[in-house]
Amino acid sequence: MTQTGKQFKNGIIDQNPVLVLLLGMCPALATSSSMTDAAGMGFTTTAVLLCSGFTISALRKLIPEKIRIAAFTLIIAGFVTAADFLLQAYAPATADSLGIFIPLIVVNCLVFARAEVFAFRNGVVRSSLDGLAMGMGFLAALLAIAAIREMLSAGTLFDFRVLPESFPAVTIMAQPAGGFFAVGLVVAAMQLLKRKGKAGVSV
Amino acid sequence: MTLSALVNLSLGAILIENFVLVRFLGVCPFLGVSKKQDTALGMSLAVIFVMTMASAAAWAVEEFLLEPFEIGRLRTLAFVLIIAALVQLVELFMQKAAPALHKSLGIYLPLITTNCAVLGVALINSNSGTGFIESVLFAFMSGVGFMVALMLFSSIRARLEFSEHPEAFEGFPIALVTAGLLALAFMGFSTVEI
Numbered sequence A: 001m002t003q004t005g006k007q008f009k010n011g012i013i014d015q016n017p018v019l020v021l022l023l024g025m026c027p028a029l030a031t032s033s034s035m036t037d038a039a040g041m042g043f044t045t046t047a048v049l050l051c052s053g054f055t056i057s058a059l060r061k062l063i064p065e066k067i068r069i070a071a072f073t074l075i076i077a078g079f080v081t082a083a084d085f086l087l088q089a090y091a092p093a094t095a096d097s098l099g100i101f102i103p104l105i106v107v108n109c110l111v112f113a114r115a116e117v118f119a120f121r122n123g124v125v126r127s128s129l130d131g132l133a134m135g136m137g138f139l140a141a142l143l144a145i146a147a148i149r150e151m152l153s154a155g156t157l158f159d160f161r162v163l164p165e166s167f168p169a170v171t172i173m174a175q176p177a178g179g180f181f182a183v184g185l186v187v188a189a190m191q192l193l194k195r196k197g198k199a200g201v202s203v
Numbered sequence B: 001m002t003l004s005a006l007v008n009l010s011l012g013a014i015l016i017e018n019f020v021l022v023r024f025l026g027v028c029p030f031l032g033v034s035k036k037q038d039t040a041l042g043m044s045l046a047v048i049f050v051m052t053m054a055s056a057a058a059w060a061v062e063e064f065l066l067e068p069f070e071i072g073r074l075r076t077l078a079f080v081l082i083i084a085a086l087v088q089l090v091e092l093f094m095q096k097a098a099p100a101l102h103k104s105l106g107i108y109l110p111l112i113t114t115n116c117a118v119l120g121v122a123l124i125n126s127n128s129g130t131g132f133i134e135s136v137l138f139a140f141m142s143g144v145g146f147m148v149a150l151m152l153f154s155s156i157r158a159r160l161e162f163s164e165h166p167e168a169f170e171g172f173p174i175a176l177v178t179a180g181l182l183a184l185a186f187m188g189f190s191t192v193e194i
Helices: A003-014 A025-030 A035-058 A065-090 A092-101 A103-107 A109-119 A124-154 A176-199 B003-016 B027-032 B037-066 B072-097 B099-105 B108-114 B116-128 B132-160 B172-191
Strands: none
Touching: A003 A124, A025 A092, A025 A103, A025 A124, A025 A176, A025 B027, A035 A065, A035 A092, A035 A103, A035 A109, A035 A124, A065 A092, A065 A103, A065 A109, A065 B072, A092 A103, A092 B116, A103 A109, A103 B072, A103 B116, A109 A124, A124 A176, A176 B172, B003 B132, B003 B172, B027 B108, B027 B132, B027 B172, B037 B072, B037 B108, B037 B116, B037 B132, B072 B099, B072 B108, B072 B116, B108 B116, B116 B132, B132 B172
């Protein structure tokens, strides 16, 4: 497998930010009650990860080691503010339903972790790809959680009906409690898959 | 502020709109430091303190700096910097004034910077445009709500250690499902009218 392929596999499966590293739990719980919200949050976070990965990596030789955390904060906050205003201008409905969780991307541990662990130590191209791969992993996790929640609570996916009307709606899955249940189930499924992989043929 | 308004605000922030279990803010430390009860208590106290101070500082900065100069678009940036600086200050101050408390809080203090509950409370206050006293009280009560959730959860988790559950649910998944049950209990408060 090429290095790029490996990076993407790493971001989406082996080191999935939400399901394996357990970073960014708050948005994973709060914005996963519908597929539309989850997609909006996932893509916004991906854009911020990509831009901040690129910028931090490009500036890594100029940023002194001692004040790097403050520098990361400034760079990330700048991109988050831009994303916030772009969403308000071009996708007001999404911006409305995501609410304060858009500005809260600033304190998403995932964005910080990638800046500190990867972008500050690697080249521009690889860091941008890393941001993209991790963002895709975040998006995939959010969509998986949202699929469970939206299907069970409303019988729809992206507002398209997939389950028959007669299927009883489990409204609790749209509520906060359902969020915890759904994330717990998906993380458990991930651990099960890992265990199976280890027991069987080496992957 | 009347007494009944105070009671409404407190009950609302602690039970009905609990920061962790209903609003989903501060879930990372909620899951991260709930394994032991004494660290949970230390973390909650530090969070209450920083949340209250941060919302007071954020209110002042917004009122006297961001609004007069019409740079409200820098709000997120300003708030993050306030919180980071405040956490540093609190840490330095505690090191001198209360070394015992500082030692017991240990690494939890710097971690508060990335706790979304702190930035969240400042943003909620700024969105709803409340006055100074109300903002600070709301922040304090939300912090107490965080503490209630964290203490309840850590005492349940202490028992989980010795219980049997499916292998795949080992560790975090079973904690998440437990948190879901706790959230379910808090849903009962959502119908309370005050």
